[in-house]
Amino acid sequence: MRNFHFLFAAWMAVWAVFFVYELSVASRVSRLRDEIDRLKQQLREE
Amino acid sequence: MKSRVPITLVVAALMFFAGYAALFIAPDERTMHEIQRIFYFHLGSWTAMFTALTIAFVANVGWLLTRKPEWDWLGVSAVEVGVVSCTSGLITGVLWGKPAWGIWWTWDARLTTCFILWLLYISYLILRGLIDEPQRRATLSAVFGIFAFLDAPLVYASNRLWRTQHPAPVLFGGADSGLDPTMVKVLLFSMCAMLALMMIVLVDRYRLERMRHELDELSVAAETRSLSAGPALTSATKG
Numbered sequence: 001m002r003n004f005h006f007l008f009a010a011w012m013a014v015w016a017v018f019f020v021y022e023l024s025v026a027s028r029v030s031r032l033r034d035e036i037d038r039l040k041q042q043l044r045e046e
Numbered sequence: 047m048k049s050r051v052p053i054t055l056v057v058a059a060l061m062f063f064a065g066y067a068a069l070f071i072a073p074d075e076r077t078m079h080e081i082q083r084i085f086y087f088h089l090g091s092w093t094a095m096f097t098a099l100t101i102a103f104v105a106n107v108g109w110l111l112t113r114k115p116e117w118d119w120l121g122v123s124a125v126e127v128g129v130v131s132c133t134s135g136l137i138t139g140v141l142w143g144k145p146a147w148g149i150w151w152t153w154d155a156r157l158t159t160c161f162i163l164w165l166l167y168i169s170y171l172i173l174r175g176l177i178d179e180p181q182r183r184a185t186l187s188a189v190f191g192i193f194a195f196l197d198a199p200l201v202y203a204s205n206r207l208w209r210t211q212h213p214a215p216v217l218f219g220g221a222d223s224g225l226d227p228t229m230v231k232v233l234l235f236s237m238c239a240m241l242a243l244m245m246i247v248l249v250d251r252y253r254l255e256r257m258r259h260e261l262d263e264l265s266v267a268a269e270t271r272s273l274s275a276g277p278a279l280t281s282a283t284k285g
Contacts, residue, residue, distance in 0.1 A: 002080065002081075003080060003081040003145045004080065006081055006084065006142070006144065006145050007069070007080060007081060007084055009141050010084040010087055010137070010138040010141040010142065011068075011069075011087055013134065013137040013138060013141065014091060014134050014138060014240075017130055017133050017134040017137065018130060018243055018247060021126075021130045021247065022247055022250065025250050025251055026250070029253065029254050029257060032254065032257040032258060032261055033257065035261055036260055036264060039261070039265065039268055042268055043264065043268055043271065046268075046271055046272070046275065
């Protein structure tokens with residue numbers, strides 16, 4: 001197959017772009033959840 | 047969170063099967079041969095992008111009409127996912143352009159309008175980051191989002207209106223356009239898979255925005271409580 005590397009790179013690029021973005025969303029969600037839990041705890045203690 | 051695992055697996059399976067169909071089921075194209083198979087991921091990315099940006103446009107209009115925060119959350123989430131899909135479309139386009147045309151990029155009408163669209167929505171995201179006040183941020187970004195969306199129909203119509211290096215449309219492109227029936231099936235399947243992927247990412251991104259709002263409300267509550275606790279402590283000390 002000629003040009004297979006371009007074809008493979010394109011398929012991987014689609015996966016990589018969405019995967020990296022989803023990881024960034026998951027990491028932001030996790031940080032926010034920690035912060036929300038911390039504030040809820042603080043409000044309960046007060 | 048656990049309930050999301052089956053749907054994520056289904057979407058991953060759809061994506062894998064779309065890749066398999068594009069590589070092994072779709073017939074070879076006569077002039078470009080196997081490299082034309084990038085088309086299935088490329089057009090899938092654009093379908094996801096146009097859908098996300100249309101959702102963003104509806105959400106922007108929704109915010110301006112109702113001022114409900116949910117529209118703003120949906121707007122920014124859809125724009126971010128639209129930018130991701132656009133990035134995927136641009137990368138797959140560049141990777142297709144090099145073997146097909148011998149160049150990575152050319153400033154023809156289709157590619158240029160696409161690149162401008164990408165820049166406009168990146169600007170939308172930067173603009174949001176610069177404004178602290180939530181109401182003002184939502185209103186300004188909704189207005190900017192509506193303005194940015196004006197480029198989307200231009201991207202779609204560019205290779206119909208002008209002569210471009212980019213191939214002529216194969217779907218809804220007129221009498222000379224068209225695809226092999228198997229290619230159409232694989233293409234529609236790939237587009238559905240990309241749309242499903244875009245939707246689950248959009249749902250996650252919306253959840254993030256909702257959590258941000260919850261955090262803001264909690265921060266205000268904590269601040270109000272600490273402010274009201276201050277004078278009470280002072281009067282208790284005086285007493």
